[in-house]
Amino acid sequence: MTRWRQSLAVLAVALFALAGPAGAQEPTPRVSISLEPSSRPELADLLTARLTTPDGGPISEARIEFWIRSDLFGERYAFVGESPTDSTGVARLPFVPHLSRYDVRVTFDGDEVWGPAEATAPIEFPTDHVVTYTATDPSQLGSLRFVMPRIMGIVVGLVWVGLFGLAFFTLRSFKRSGSEQVSHD
């Protein structure tokens, strides 16, 4: 009887051991987002994501993707880059801001040990680090974009008036001077 119980126990442990890994879910790590502003405005700031175990330990060599919220082609998160975590669990992505605030999302797709994780947070950039685009026009001809087509329109209008006027007055002159004396010698 004891041997029978021992055999059942061994079988149960073996089945548990076999079924266990397949049935269990990978633990979900924690991910957080922050900004490491650059020391000088001309250098890019670093978007950082820290990936940790549930008890706070770093997860290294994990691939982190960075996204920003965009309304280009519809509201969505646009992919901006990816970076692996280092030995402290931190992934960094150089980022040049064109706005002072971005909604940033970081995602970790998971691996054979850890499940997927993601986090979204608003990130404020130092105002003097924001690079704003200004239209460049070295030749200063851009202002003609407004004026030139309108001048051309006036010229074309004058040409049309000239052409129709020429035809009209010529034909009217034919009529008027048609009564003069004619001879075919």
Next chain:
Amino acid sequence: MTAIHPSLPGLEEAALAPMRRSGRGYRIGVLLLALLTAAGIGAFIYQFSTGIGVTGMNDQVFWGIYTVDLVTLIGFSYGGAVVSAILRLTNASWRGPISRLAEGTALATLAVGAVFPLASDGHPERVWRLVTAMQINSPIMWDMVAIVTYLIATIILFALPAVADLGRLQAAPGLEGWRRRWFRAGAFGWSGTAGQHRVLDRSLTALAIMIVPLAVMVHTVLSYAFSLTSRPGWHSTIFGPYFVVAAIYSGVALVVVVVVAFRRIHHLERWIPERAVMNLGYLMAALGVLYGYLLFTEMTTEGYVGAEATERLMYALLLDRWSVLFWVFVAVGLVVPLLIIAFRRTRTVAGVTVAAGLVAGALFLKRFLMFIPPLTEPQIGGEIGGYTPSWVEIMVTVGALAAIPLLLVGLFKVVPVLAVTEMEEIAASRGEMT
């Protein structure tokens, strides 16, 4: 005030020759042209109802043979109008017998060519949006404005001297029925007084002065549709003059073909002298040399810099997949016509006509080489594009080409083929009246 110029014996009859009942061969020819034109219209209607997917155009080659047709036909029209205008301004005495045919050629080719922007459109029924949703910074919009302006000028250039001739010939023998009524109505009171001649002369001179820059403008703006893009092979500062010279070159060539065809069919040899055809031939040869020079300049400047994409395109044109067509153009469009006109033995009316026919055809090929190969070169990714015109495009093109002689035949059924008033004026000024 008294007038005016006595008539040249036999000129009235010659000017009205195309209006007489014609022979069987002529009628069969006209019927064939009508059938081809109808087939072209049918193909266009099929494309309109089915969608532009029935053409060979695709994502990469988004302009096909219709664009080639557009530029070629407007180029043809340019030659006719400018020949007439320049010869008037320079007071060339040999212009008289060919001016009406040149202006008619300009009108017919422009009327047919102006249809092609519609054929290139996926939704031609939305053409009115060019006006209601006007984009005034778009070269395409200005293309349309330029073409319409040029069409108005060409109609007036054709119509004013034609009005004088309708008046001059309204009492001509052999003119009966509806045609006599039409001549009387279309004469606008023209009776050939000195005052009328003076007004007509001044108006035509003013119009000739206007039409030359207008024609330059049309072809330059047309070239902007290509050269204002950053595509290798198109983005070139030489494109404006290149288009203008190509247009006059091909236009003069077509005028030669039309003049010789009407001269032969309607037995106008007495009125259209060999000298007029030869002079057109010399003009064509001079323009051919100029066009060859522009081609050489374009190739050397673009090739010397050797930007990667341009170099790829030039290799394809000169040595690779487009090279056969390119060198055929150089031979048929430049070298052979020049040789024909250079040698006395081949410098005959027939020779000049053959040369002109070769130039007209070769310039069509050149436009194909200007537009299609640059589109096949990849801008994004590395895949080379391809383009083969579909049967619909070929049918529309054939129909359009057939419509030009058909329009000319129709035009000269209602308008004298020779500029009688002008010819009499020239003859009077040279003391040739009998």
